[in-house]
Amino acid sequence: MIETIRPGDPRYQDVRDVYTATGSPAQVLRPRTAEQVAESLARAAELGGPLSIRSGGHGMSSIATNRGGTVIDLGHLNAVEAPVDGGDLVRVGPGARWGDVAGLLSPYGLAISSGDSGDVGAGGLATTGGLGLLGRAHGLTIDNLVAAEVVTADGRVRTVDAEHEPDLFWGMRGAGANLGIATSLLIRAARVPAVVHATVQYEVRDPAVFLRAWGEAVEAAPRAVSAFLYLLGGGAALATIVYAGDDVPAAQSALDPFLRLAPRYGQRAVLTPYAGVVAAGGEPHRGQQRARTHSGLAVHLDHDVTTRLAALIGSGFGQMLQIRSAGGAINDVAADATAYAHRHQNFSVTAVADGRFDAFDRAWDEVRPALDGLYLSFESAFTPERLAEAFPPATLARLREIKSKVDPENVFHQNFPIRTS
Ligand SMILES: Cc1cc2nc3c(=O)[nH]c(=O)nc-3n(C[C@H](O)[C@H](O)[C@H](O)COP(=O)(O)OP(=O)(O)OC[C@H]3O[C@@H](n4cnc5c(N)ncnc54)[C@H](O)[C@@H]3O)c2cc1C
Incomplete structure (x- = not known):
């Protein structure tokens, strides 16, 4: 039976919110198997209303809670299977946190390129990108994804990799949230003893x-x-x-x-050990980080980019500006090899604001013309213009074609919805 938590249940307050928002879902379903995830989808359809998919609950671009609908919370699918016989393949459940994954792999001298926060969930990050502190050395998280088990909107449990349903596997690496629910991830770890x-x-x-x-x-x-x-x-x-x-x-x-x-x-x-860089804090989620974020990518931090960024800092609209390195191994991957297509930029720029959002948006609009694409995990706005920056035309066209086959009813439209037309 699927664990089901509804308002009034003493456990409700620990599952209603996520890191970036509070919520009041009518039911939170906590499946333990892929088959139960499929069943959860059917129960969500029966209830109607909004649907949210949650792995770690640390999403910024999409909010994994709602009001009055269903949350499918993958927290129980959090097993991390250590590699066997000196190998480097690691099976990771979407509900695992990257800090826990890193901790488990440390004794093996292995690490998976993940994000910079140990509290982020495996499921959200490994289906969109995974731009972290091993990125230039070992690529994005999705670049090391070898296979995924995915529950699609029709309730089928599919295993996808380079040979099996390669289109869906391609789409799961960058736009996974639009295509299905990843219930297991097979990832190649890198030898990184320290x-x-x-x-x-x-x-x-x-x-x-x-x-x-x-x-x-x-x-x-x-x-x-x-x-x-x-x-x-x-x-x-x-x-x-x-x-x-x-x-x-x-x-x-x-x-x-x-x-x-x-x-x-x-x-x-x-x-x-890498685990020391991404230790998980493990604080309960209470909507504590209600920020708005804007994202852009840059090939170089040239005169145009830096002058505009300096003006943004000077404007005072924004709480923090973050500049991450990309490039290196990330750019060894061909732009059409995954649904994350930004393979020539060397930097990711994210601006964060915790208030005065309209002024912040206007200030960011002055920066945007100097940027080249965006990373959807760091962008709060889901407009068609931003979608076009996240996915270049050929990527978006291919994604829409796959979407029309695996999710024609647009069940998964919560995270940078690509729509079918
Ligand atoms: C403090 C902080 C630090 C971060 N650092 C980084 C970083 O260093 N690098 C980086 O790349 N990103 C980073 N992010 C962004 C983060 O990777 C994404 O927001 C990611 O989606 C979070 O994963 P989650 O499982 O915790 O998300 P959740 O909040 O659980 O889910 C977010 C969304 O992802 C989708 N989703 C979740 N699980 C699945 C699944 N199993 N299958 C399909 N879709 C799913 C759903 O649409 C959901 O709404 C950071 C975010 C925060 C808040």
């Missing part, structure tokens, strides 16, 4: 000049380096830089240019 994890606090006097220097340093760094920068306003920036390997002298020389970019308030570097 990483050098550095943090640097900079004093930023001229954001445009600093960002240009940052961008050049990132692009010049060996691909073992992935680097994220958080600009907080008030003349300060915080960098998280990961060298994917335990060769400390090589890491030191790779990180050294980052120490010469600007005056520093402080810095720190530790040799740690």
Whole structure:
């Protein structure tokens, strides 16, 4: 029997909300098998109203709760099967958190390229991208996905990979939420016994000049380096830089240019298993992060991009600006190999605001013309214009064709809906 939690149940308060929103669903179904996921879909249709699919509940681009409808919560599907016989294939349940996955793989000297937060769920991230601190070294999470078990709108449980239903497998790697519910993920882990994890606090006097220097340093760094920068306003920036390997002298020389970019308030570097970078906090979800976010990608942090970003920072509309490295192994993958097609950009830019949203949107509109595509996991607006930035025309056309076959009734329209026409 499927665990079912309704309002009035003492367990309800722990399953109604997600990280970015509060909710009041009529029922939260917590299946334990793919077959129960299929049954949950039928029960959701019977009830009617909104449907939400939840893995970790840490989504930003889509909200995995609702008012008055059904949440299919995959939290029980959280098993992580360790690799056998010295292999590197890991079976991950969508309800697992990346911090737990990293912790389990550490003793094997393995790591899966994931996001920067250990609390993010496997299901949401591994069906859209997975841009994290091993990205330049080992690609996006989806680039390491070997196969997935998927429950489609017709209730069928399908195993998809390069040989079996390759179109659906292609679509699941970038636009998975539109096509079905991933109930199991087979992922190839990389040999990463340890990483050098550095943090640097900079004093930023001229954001445009600093960002240009940052961008050049990132692009010049060996691909073992992935680097994220958080600009907080008030003349300060915080960098998280990961060298994917335990060769400390090589890491030191790779990180050294980052120490010469600007005056520093402080810095720190530790040799740690990857699990030490993405530990899960495990706090209950209460809608604590109600921010609006905008996303864009950039090939280089050139004069146009950095001048516009500096103006955004100067406008004061926005709580934080985050610049992530992409490139490296991510760009080794052909643009048409997965439904995430952005394979020539070297940076992801995300702006976050926790209020004054209209002014924030207008300020971001001044940045957008300098950007090239967007990453849907970091974008709050689902308009057709943003959809076209997330999926280039050929990608969107192919996705719509697949969608028309596997989800003609548009059951899965919650996350950057691609629609069928
Ligand atoms: C603090 C924070 C840090 C983040 N860091 C990163 C990062 O470093 N890199 C990165 O790439 N992203 C990052 N993200 C974005 C995150 O990857 C996405 O929002 C992702 O969808 C969250 O996964 P989840 O399982 O926790 O999401 P949920 O909130 O459970 O789901 C989000 C949406 O994903 C879809 N979905 C969920 N599970 C499935 C499934 N099993 N099958 C199909 N569709 C599903 C549904 O549409 C759902 O509405 C971050 C988000 C937050 C809040």
